[in-house]
Amino acid sequence: MSRWWLQGFAFVFCGAFMSLAAASTDEPVANVVLAVHGGTGLDKVDMTPELSAKLRAVLKEALQAGERRLKEPGATALDGVEVAIRILEDSPLLNAGRGAVFTHEGRNELDASIMDGKTKKAGAVAGVTVVKNPISAARAVMEQSKHVMMIGRGAEVFATQKGLEIVDPAYFWTEGRWKDIQNVWEAEKNKRSEVDAPADRRHTQYGTVGAIARDTAGNLAAGTSTGGMTNKMFGRVGDSPIIGAGTYADNDGAAVSCTGHGEYFIRYSVSHEIVAQVKYKKSSVKDAADDVINRQLKSAGGEGAAIVLSPAGEYAAAYNSEGLYRGWVTASGEIVVKLYED
Ligand code: ASP
Numbered sequence: 001m002s003r004w005w006l007q008g009f010a011f012v013f014c015g016a017f018m019s020l021a022a023a024s025t026d027e028p029v030a031n032v033v034l035a036v037h038g039g040t041g042l043d044k045v046d047m048t049p050e051l052s053a054k055l056r057a058v059l060k061e062a063l064q065a066g067e068r069r070l071k072e073p074g075a076t077a078l079d080g081v082e083v084a085i086r087i088l089e090d091s092p093l094l095n096a097g098r099g100a101v102f103t104h105e106g107r108n109e110l111d112a113s114i115m116d117g118k119t120k121k122a123g124a125v126a127g128v129t130v131v132k133n134p135i136s137a138a139r140a141v142m143e144q145s146k147h148v149m150m151i152g153r154g155a156e157v158f159a160t161q162k163g164l165e166i167v168d169p170a171y172f173w174t175e176g177r178w179k180d181i182q183n184v185w186e187a188e189k190n191k192r193s194e195v196d197a198p199a200d201r202r203h204t205q206y207g208t209v210g211a212i213a214r215d216t217a218g219n220l221a222a223g224t225s226t227g228g229m230t231n232k233m234f235g236r237v238g239d240s241p242i243i244g245a246g247t248y249a250d251n252d253g254a255a256v257s258c259t260g261h262g263e264y265f266i267r268y269s270v271s272h273e274i275v276a277q278v279k280y281k282k283s284s285v286k287d288a289a290d291d292v293i294n295r296q297l298k299s300a301g302g303e304g305a306a307i308v309l310s311p312a313g314e315y316a317a318a319y320n321s322e323g324l325y326r327g328w329v330t331a332s333g334e335i336v337v338k339l340y341e342d
Contacts, residue, residue, distance in 0.1 A: 023294040024341055025318040028286045031330045032315035033214050034066045034080050037307050038094045038325035039207035039259045044340055047323075052339060054093055059327040059337045062087040062211070067329045070215055077221035077255075078116055078139065080213035085112075085135040085223050088209035092174045094325075095207030097133060100172050100227025102181035103234050108172035110227055111241035112138040113149075117220030117249035117311075124149040124241040128156055129172075132165040135225045138241070140164060149241065172227070184231045206321070208240055210247070210257025212309040220255040220311060222247050222271070229262065238262025244272035251311055253279035254288070260304015260321070264297055274308055285310050289318035 038059055042051075066084030069075050089097025100108040112134035113124035123142025126149065131137045137159040141150050150158055160166055208226035215221075224247045226240040239245035239262035246262070248271035249255040256271040265271075270292055277288035285308040293306050298320040305319030307326060315328050327337035 022322050023298055023320050024324075025286055025290040025294065026316055026338075028284065028314050028316045029328060029330070029336075031313045031332070032309060032328045033070055033313065033331050034063060034084060034211065035307050035309055035315050035317075035328035036062050036066070036084050036088065036209070036211045036326065037257060037259055037305065037317070038088060038209050040303065040305050040319060040321035041207060041323050041325045041339065043322050047339065051093070055325055055339060056337045058088065058091045058093060059325060060335055063327050063329045063335050063337075066211065066213065067333065070213060075215060076217075077213040077215040077219050078114065080215065081114060081211040081221045081223040082135055082139055084211040084213070085209055085225050086133050088211075089133050089135060089225055092176075094209050095177075095227045096209040096225040098172055099174050099177065099207070101177050101207070101230040103228075103236075104231050105234050106181060107234065108169065108227055109232075109234065110134045110172070110225070111237060112223070112225035113241040113243055113247040114138045114142060114223040115221065115243055115247050115249040116142070117222070117251040117255055120250065122148050122243045122247075124243065125155040125159070126151045126237045126241045127235060128152070128159070129169050130156055130166050131159045132167045132171065135223050136164055138223070148243065151237070177227075177230070180230050206259045206261070206304060208246075208259040210259060210307065212249070212255035212257050212307055214255070214309055214311065214313055218251070218311055220249045220251050220309060222249040222255040222257050224257045224259075226259075239265035239270070242266055244269050246271060248272045248275050250275050250279060254285055254311075255309045256306055258304060258306045259324075260297075261302050264300060264302025265304060268292070268296055268300070268302065270297065270304075270306060274306055278308075278310065284316070285314050286316035286318075289316050293318035294320050
């Protein structure tokens with residue numbers, strides 16, 4: 001075996017081992033009306049008190065805004081999900097909307113999806129570059145078109161026609177994400193030249209955002225929005241806009257939003273698999289999330305997480321990464337936000 005291969009093997013093996021050493025499941029919480037996530041995020045060693053405070057603040061803001069919306073007369077779970085995700089998309093700290101990661105070509109291509117647990121209607125957009133809030137475009141596809149998914153220019157023209165806010169692609173540029181892609185380019189130059197050369201884990205943290213909600217009528221909804229993965233090839237689509245992979249909601253099962261290495265989430269139909277276990281196997285949301293994320297995905301080498309909410313309001317999260325930026329709010333208004341186990 002050449003030295004190059006040995007180095008490559010050690011790099012990939014150690015990376016996989018280190019990032020997948022964890023397996024955590026939050027204890028279930030009762031009576032939750034809205035939960036959000038902001039991806040699996042940075043390794044703890046890279047977290048600073050300042051960043052931690054900012055992340056907690058934006059997760060809390062999203063929960064408060066979503067909860068307020070859910071309390072308005074006639075508001076649905078979809079409204080709570082959309083409002084919460086728009087706030088997370090507008091934050092430059094998270095990999096969705098503003099703050100999206102860069103493709104291999106140095107651009108931002110955004111994906112999002114939303115699903116209504118009552119009607120099983122769903123909408124999604126992929127590879128959009130000028131839509132300020134892709135989650136709203138996904139909802140427009142669901143409610144104002146006869147389709148479920150639209151991509152690229154077609155999705156952008158549709159969003160424009162529906163009056164959604166359109167921005168210059170430069171709106172999505174943030175210094176931190178730009179540094180990340182530059183570091184990856186540098187690492188690739190030094191290691192090997194293929195487009196999919198494994199990037200250092202520090203530059204491929206998963207920062208997708210998502211929300212799951214339950215309204216006063218007992219209906220569920222789920223949504224997910226992302227810039228994808230740093231250094232993805234242009235045109236690559238991950239799990240976040242794929243119904244059954246990154247997002248799923250079924251009033252007879254659960255609402256699920258995922259984050260992580262999208263290729264694995266697509267292959268394992270993660271969000272639908274969790275819902276199916278709750279619906280048919282009668283697993284608790286905790287057991288279903290734990291089985292899929294911490295057993296099935298983990299043994300396959302797929303890093304990531306899922307947040308899950310049942311029609312009865314039981315919430316759980318599972319993550320096989322070191323952390324998961326997340327939070328929830330109960331019907332009595334109690335808000336909890338966590339970045340790691342604590
Ligand atoms: N799941 C997303 C993707 O693969 C990435 C993430 O969760 O951060 O596109």
